[in-house]
Amino acid sequence: MAKGSGSPGFGVDIGGSGIKGAVVDLERGALAGERVRIPTPQPATPDAVCEVVAQVLDQAGAPDGPFGLTLPAVVVHGMVRTAANIDDAWIGTDVVALVEQRTGRRPVVVNDADAAGVAEARYGAAREVAGTVLVLTLGTGIGSALLYDGRLVPNAELGHLEIDGALAEHRASDAAREREDLSWSDWAARVQRYLQHVDRLLWPDLIVLGGGVSKKSDKWLHLLDVRPPVRPAGLRNDAGMVGAALLAASPPGGTAA
Numbered sequence: 001m002a003k004g005s006g007s008p009g010f011g012v013d014i015g016g017s018g019i020k021g022a023v024v025d026l027e028r029g030a031l032a033g034e035r036v037r038i039p040t041p042q043p044a045t046p047d048a049v050c051e052v053v054a055q056v057l058d059q060a061g062a063p064d065g066p067f068g069l070t071l072p073a074v075v076v077h078g079m080v081r082t083a084a085n086i087d088d089a090w091i092g093t094d095v096v097a098l099v100e101q102r103t104g105r106r107p108v109v110v111n112d113a114d115a116a117g118v119a120e121a122r123y124g125a126a127r128e129v130a131g132t133v134l135v136l137t138l139g140t141g142i143g144s145a146l147l148y149d150g151r152l153v154p155n156a157e158l159g160h161l162e163i164d165g166a167l168a169e170h171r172a173s174d175a176a177r178e179r180e181d182l183s184w185s186d187w188a189a190r191v192q193r194y195l196q197h198v199d200r201l202l203w204p205d206l207i208v209l210g211g212g213v214s215k216k217s218d219k220w221l222h223l224l225d226v227r228p229p230v231r232p233a234g235l236r237n238d239a240g241m242v243g244a245a246l247l248a249a250s251p252p253g254g255t256a257a
């Protein structure tokens with residue numbers, strides 16, 4: 001993990017609907033400049049997305065130095081390996097090389113939920129929590145970050161667990177709630193079933209729930225009845241940008257390019 005540093009970092013978070021970037025204060029774990037958001041191009045091919053990443057860096061005034069970039073995909077040593085909710089053309093892309101070619105700057109590229117997880121562990125709801133912490137992002141899919149004593153085990157894909165014959169993220173993501181027009185209690189019942197399953201596999205000391213829907217946690221968090229403590233994410237939707245910037249400033253072995 002990065003030591004607090006006076007120098008600003010920069011994080012870019014690539015999502016299904018928007019590509020966001022901002023200067024990040026790595027002491028506080030908060031945005032330190034204007035948050036630039038540009039709609040994700042459709043189709044979201046690697047080339048089209050890299051163009052937008054270049055615009056975000058420019059418009060947000062990214063400082064020189066390393067910057068972090070998230071993708072909603074498994075990323076191993078800078079190579080994209082899966083594409084559950086992004087264009088299939090990403091699979092096999094050397095995203096570090098592509099972004100460097102487009103922007104002249106070499107990013108550290110990480111899975112979006114992993115970035116959110118390290119941000120929560122360092123600055124947010126999982127700060128100073130020892131043992132096993134699971135950070136889950138409930139959005140278009142379900143992203144997961146597995147941490148032990150604050151250290152990340154990269155590319156855990158727990159949204160892809162199969163429960164009752166369906167992928168967890170197809171039933172319990174926020175997108176599933178919207179798609180099926182579920183009430184908060186019906187959706188919470190699905191999230192609870194999912195959390196109970198994950199709990200039996202990993203026995204976490206804490207589960208942190210993030211993603212855009214964490215902003216509305218007063219509507220549904222109290223409906224969950226599960227063994228481990230559950231907290232809403234502290235950094236909400238900024239966690240991806242903050243975590244990416246943090247990892248770029250001090251990449252642990254394994255997740256960095």
Ligand code: BGC
Nearest residue numbers: 072073074084113141142143
């Ligand atoms: C992907 C994960 C990603 C999550 C959240 C899942 O479909 O497989 O890599 O973290 O969505 O975006």
